[in-house]
Amino acid sequence: MNGLSEILLLLVVLADFAVLGSARLSTCIRTLAVQGLLLGLLPVTLTPGLSAHTAVLATGTVLVKAILLPWLLTWAIREAAVRREVEPLVGFIASLLLGSLAVALAFAIAVRLPLPLPASQQELLVPVSLATVMIGFIVLTTRRKALTQVVGYLVLENGIYLFGLTQTESVPYLLEIGVLLDVFVGVFTMGIVVFHINREFDSLDSARLTELTD
Amino acid sequence: MRLIALWALPALAAALNFAVPRRAARAGRWRVASLVLVAALHLGLVATIWVRPPGPALDDWLAADALGLVVLTLTSVLFFVTSLYTVEFLKRGRRGAARVFVTGLLAFLAAATIVALSHHLALLWVGIEATTLALAPLIFHRHDRRSLEAVWKYLLISSVGIALALLGTFFLATAQHDVGGRPLIVADLVARAGQLHPAWLRAGFLFMLIGFGTKMGLAPMHTWKPDTYGEAPSPVSGLMAGALTSCAFLGVARVTEVAMAAGLDAFVQPVLLGFGMLSLVVAAVFIIGQTDLKRLLAYSSVEHMGLLVLGLGFGGVGAYGSVLHMLNNGLTKGWLFLIAGNVVLATGTSSAAASRGLVRTLPVSGPLLVVGLFAVTGSPPFGLFLSEFTILRAAIAAGHPWTAAAMLLLLAVIFVGMAALILGMALGEAAPGATPIQESRWLVAGPIALAVAVLMLGLYIPAPLRDVLARAATALGGSAP
Amino acid sequence: MTWTALAALGILLAGAPALPGIAIKTKAFLSGRRGAPVLQLYYDLVKLLRKGSIYSNTTTWVFRAGPVVALASLLAAALLLPLDGQAAPVHFEGDLLAFAGLLALGRFALVLAGLDTGSSFEGMGASREVTFASFAEPGLFLCLIALVLATSEVTLSGMLGGSLGAAWSRAAPALVLVGISLFVLLLAENSRVPVDDPATHLELTMIHEVIVLDHSGPDLALILFGSAVKLALFGALVVGVFVPRAGLNGALAIAVLLAGIALVAVLVGVVESVMARLRLTRVPQLLAGASALALLAVILLLR
Numbered sequence: 001m002n003g004l005s006e007i008l009l010l011l012v013v014l015a016d017f018a019v020l021g022s023a024r025l026s027t028c029i030r031t032l033a034v035q036g037l038l039l040g041l042l043p044v045t046l047t048p049g050l051s052a053h054t055a056v057l058a059t060g061t062v063l064v065k066a067i068l069l070p071w072l073l074t075w076a077i078r079e080a081a082v083r084r085e086v087e088p089l090v091g092f093i094a095s096l097l098l099g100s101l102a103v104a105l106a107f108a109i110a111v112r113l114p115l116p117l118p119a120s121q122q123e124l125l126v127p128v129s130l131a132t133v134m135i136g137f138i139v140l141t142t143r144r145k146a147l148t149q150v151v152g153y154l155v156l157e158n159g160i161y162l163f164g165l166t167q168t169e170s171v172p173y174l175l176e177i178g179v180l181l182d183v184f185v186g187v188f189t190m191g192i193v194v195f196h197i198n199r200e201f202d203s204l205d206s207a208r209l210t211e212l213t214d
Numbered sequence: 215m216r217l218i219a220l221w222a223l224p225a226l227a228a229a230l231n232f233a234v235p236r237r238a239a240r241a242g243r244w245r246v247a248s249l250v251l252v253a254a255l256h257l258g259l260v261a262t263i264w265v266r267p268p269g270p271a272l273d274d275w276l277a278a279d280a281l282g283l284v285v286l287t288l289t290s291v292l293f294f295v296t297s298l299y300t301v302e303f304l305k306r307g308r309r310g311a312a313r314v315f316v317t318g319l320l321a322f323l324a325a326a327t328i329v330a331l332s333h334h335l336a337l338l339w340v341g342i343e344a345t346t347l348a349l350a351p352l353i354f355h356r357h358d359r360r361s362l363e364a365v366w367k368y369l370l371i372s373s374v375g376i377a378l379a380l381l382g383t384f385f386l387a388t389a390q391h392d393v394g395g396r397p398l399i400v401a402d403l404v405a406r407a408g409q410l411h412p413a414w415l416r417a418g419f420l421f422m423l424i425g426f427g428t429k430m431g432l433a434p435m436h437t438w439k440p441d442t443y444g445e446a447p448s449p450v451s452g453l454m455a456g457a458l459t460s461c462a463f464l465g466v467a468r469v470t471e472v473a474m475a476a477g478l479d480a481f482v483q484p485v486l487l488g489f490g491m492l493s494l495v496v497a498a499v500f501i502i503g504q505t506d507l508k509r510l511l512a513y514s515s516v517e518h519m520g521l522l523v524l525g526l527g528f529g530g531v532g533a534y535g536s537v538l539h540m541l542n543n544g545l546t547k548g549w550l551f552l553i554a555g556n557v558v559l560a561t562g563t564s565s566a567a568a569s570r571g572l573v574r575t576l577p578v579s580g581p582l583l584v585v586g587l588f589a590v591t592g593s594p595p596f597g598l599f600l601s602e603f604t605i606l607r608a609a610i611a612a613g614h615p616w617t618a619a620a621m622l623l624l625l626a627v628i629f630v631g632m633a634a635l636i637l638g639m640a641l642g643e644a645a646p647g648a649t650p651i652q653e654s655r656w657l658v659a660g661p662i663a664l665a666v667a668v669l670m671l672g673l674y675i676p677a678p679l680r681d682v683l684a685r686a687a688t689a690l691g692g693s694a695p
Numbered sequence: 696m697t698w699t700a701l702a703a704l705g706i707l708l709a710g711a712p713a714l715p716g717i718a719i720k721t722k723a724f725l726s727g728r729r730g731a732p733v734l735q736l737y738y739d740l741v742k743l744l745r746k747g748s749i750y751s752n753t754t755t756w757v758f759r760a761g762p763v764v765a766l767a768s769l770l771a772a773a774l775l776l777p778l779d780g781q782a783a784p785v786h787f788e789g790d791l792l793a794f795a796g797l798l799a800l801g802r803f804a805l806v807l808a809g810l811d812t813g814s815s816f817e818g819m820g821a822s823r824e825v826t827f828a829s830f831a832e833p834g835l836f837l838c839l840i841a842l843v844l845a846t847s848e849v850t851l852s853g854m855l856g857g858s859l860g861a862a863w864s865r866a867a868p869a870l871v872l873v874g875i876s877l878f879v880l881l882l883a884e885n886s887r888v889p890v891d892d893p894a895t896h897l898e899l900t901m902i903h904e905v906i907v908l909d910h911s912g913p914d915l916a917l918i919l920f921g922s923a924v925k926l927a928l929f930g931a932l933v934v935g936v937f938v939p940r941a942g943l944n945g946a947l948a949i950a951v952l953l954a955g956i957a958l959v960a961v962l963v964g965v966v967e968s969v970m971a972r973l974r975l976t977r978v979p980q981l982l983a984g985a986s987a988l989a990l991l992a993v994i995l996l997l998r
Contacts, residue, residue, distance in 0.1 A: 003867070006868055010871075010872070014988070017988070021980055021987075092983075093979060093980055093983045096980070096984055096986075096987045099987065100987045100990045100991065103994055104990075104994050107994055107997075111998070127998075133381065140370075140374065146366070149370065153370070153373060153374065153377070156374065156377055157377055160377055160380055160384065164384050166384075166388065167384060167387045167388065167391075193350075193354075193365060193366050196354075196362055197366060200359050209366060209367070211359065211360055211363055212364060212367075212440075212441040212444065212445070214440065214504070
């Protein structure tokens with residue numbers, strides 16, 4: 001199980017890079033769906049033995065992160081007729097480099113923050129979660145299209161969820177449900193707002209949202 | 215039982231309001247009536263808590279401790295006043311807008327109550343998240359371009375802040391791992407603070423400060439505030455500036471309580487002081503030359519959040535000052551935003567260029583605006599003077615005289631900036647042909663009541679309140695003066 | 696030991712021209728055609744060797760030397776790879792740098808030969824080729840560094856030889872990343888889709904093809920053979936990373952290698968059929984992505 005979890009976590013990081021490097025919004029969303037699937041499989045592979053709690057958590061995660069949210073975002077794309085992301089504020093290559101830096105930083109920090117957990121737990125979980133949070137933040141802040149910013153936010157949430165997996169035994173239920181609910185309702189609200197933005201401004205370029213300024 | 219009723223009642227009312235369709239005949243009047251009724255019941259329940267404190271509920275997840283009680287009272291009072299204001303406010307707005315408005319307000323009350331009463335840090339987080347979502351449709355009330363931009367920025371920045379706060383909560387849970395006690399219950403965290411894993415506790419504190427600080431509107435996470443307060447309907451802005459910031463401050467205070475109990479003062483204090491001073495500087499810079507009344511009040515809110523965090527960081531009497539300041543600031547902001555609402559209703563805009571001589575055209579709101587200026591900038595005899603003075607005392611007692619001097623300087627700059635705008639609006643020659651408006655009772659009763667309350671708090675703090683404030687200060691690691 | 700290595704080298708060189716044929720056959724199969732025979736490149740080489748070369752008046756000795764230097768450097772690089780899974784005919788500490796350098800020398804010679812013609816088409820292709828190379832080189836070095844970290848060996852023979860099996864049991868995910876990155880670099884260095892389309896003849900879209908546009912006869916034969924050998928070398932590198940062959944005896948190791956390289960050629964054909972060529976501005980991003988994968992592998996191995 002250890003090896004399988006390691007591979008899954010690595011695939012999560014690869015998905016992060018895929019989101020960082022792709023210009024087509026549909027690719028970003030599909031990658032997000034794949035990442036959601038991976039996140040759903042992780043609780044099963046991390047804890048030995050399948051408990052009811054883990055099964056519920058896994059199915060719930062897959063349903064929300066891999067099916068529902070990507071479907072919602074795809075609907076938003078169709079409504080807004082957005083296809084491609086324009087060159088982000090930092091540039092794709094620089095984003096990839098920043099992402100690599102973020103991964104390195106995450107590993108460096110994780111060494112300083114040892115998990116007070118038994119050794120059987122994954123040591124990759126903390127650095128991968130921190131890296132995903134940072135990469136989500138990079139996507140959120142450097143992209144221009146509103147929908148890509150939402151994708152970045154979802155990647156950030158995925159990172160937080162990953163970290164929450166270290167606590168499944170000690171603080172069950174509330175944390176996971178909180179994250180899932182948060183993501184769901186947040187994106188639902190953002191989806192509606194994005195829809196309205198497109199109608200008002202005729203585009204989803206958030207660089208156009210500059211009327212309110214000091 | 216009362217603790218559960220306090221949030222279940224507004225939640226139920228919100229659900230009912232949402233369920234009734236928009237076009238139902240004469241629903242508008244019933245909606246507003248339900249709003250005022252729930253607000254009154256809520257206030258009544260809070261009053262009974264003062265008289266006869268209830269025990270904790272739901273296995274210590276909900277409890278009314280001193281700090282939470284102050285926040286809860288503030289929220290309840292502000293909400294009641296706002297509900298009275300809403301009676302007239304909704305009559306003048308879009309038809310059919312009442313459903314979402316009232317639902318959102320009631321949902322906000324439920325969520326804020328949960329935050330105030332929560333002693334489980336994850337539940338507190340859920341409450342703050344719920345307030346974010348409840349307020350979003352309210353900010354978007356006008357359905358125009360500017361409010362759309364405002365609500366988008368608000369959602370994006372708030373969501374990121376909330377996410378970071380959640381991560382901080384997870385870090386705290388990790389710090390508590392293997393230490394024993396119920397996970398994430400404040401009392402258990404404080405009791406075993408010395409055994410908590412220090413690195414995780416520091417990381418958790420930092421992330422929760424940034425996360426909840428975003429909801430408070432501390433610099434540099436404050437960028438959503440001017441847009442949101444400027445574009446949201448004034449009663450909503452008042453609730454946000456008064457109640458929401460206090461709830462978010464509660465989150466910061468709880469994690470600071472744990473960190474201080476664990477002996478991390480040397481780490482916590484510089485961080486809090488840094489954020490506080492930055493907020494003061496940012497507020498001062500952006501208040502000078504401000505041209506819009508509501509945005510001005512938003513930056514004033516940033517300033518006061520900075521003061522709150524500074525008081526927390528200084529320790530000693532500063533904690534007492536912070537809690538008192540939170541109360542005073544909440545009431546004053548509610549007062550000022552409702553007045554701003556009256557200005558907008560009368561002139562159509564909150565821009566300073568559009569109004570002059572408000573003292574004459576709005577015979578009640580105009581003078582209240584001027585008096586409010588003095589109150590919010592900390593002039594005696596109003597309550598804010600007392601709390602700001604206490605915080606300055608704490609600064610000097612903690613050995614930061616230069617910081618205190620800088621604070622005074624920035625407060626003076628802020629006073630000048632705010633006075634320039636508000637006095638410009640209130641005094642001077644009104645536009646030719648402008649006649650004094652007969653102001654509706656519903657619209658001015660609230661602000662007058664709040665003004666009286668703030669004045670009273672500046673002159674005399676009743677003993678029960680003083681006792682609760684002292685207990686809150688002690689819990690935060692400080693002391694009462 | 697040494698004779699298996701030399702035999703492997705000989706077999707590889709002899710079989711290299713079949714690889715482009717395998718890729719083309721795969722493409723044809725996937726599009727429902729019959730396609731050219733697998734051994735087509737052999738016939739082409741024989742045909743070209745029998746022809747004469749035509750040299751333009753504007754060219755100098757650089758133009759004539761280009762193909763020769765390119766092939767020579769490739770053969771020298773081939774000597775450094777442990778094709779039999781044990782040891783290469785030539786190995787010394789740091790030979791991985793020499794390997795990368797020799798490949799770069801080959802490319803450099805061809806680019807110079809192209810520039811020597813003085814034609815703008817070659818110049819355009821040359822600038823593109825060198826730009827993409829400057830993005831691919833860091834990736835290659837990062838892959839090699841990752842291999843060094845994984846196996847604690849500083850020779851190619853060591854890295855792809857005995858220590859690789861132990862490295863796989865310790866750090867499999869990192870090695871998978873290195874393998875994927877090397878495959879993408881293979882596509883880039885050998886001018887395959889999605890970096891460059893070997894079948895295109897539109898001047899504005901050619902990169903590698905246009906550099907060698909002016910060569911003819913035996914020179915062209917040398918160049919075509921050289922590209923086949925380069926494909927074989929990179930294929931051997933990829934197979935070497937994925938399949939540790941230290942435990943197998945000589946003949947079996949060579950057989951596995953050839954099968955693996957053939958599989959790589961099939962994979963290249965599949966990729967060519969499935970993907971379209973990337974826009975030129977997206978190629979550096981692809982290569983940066985491959986470099987990022989290699990960097991990720993390095994980070995994983997460093998902790």
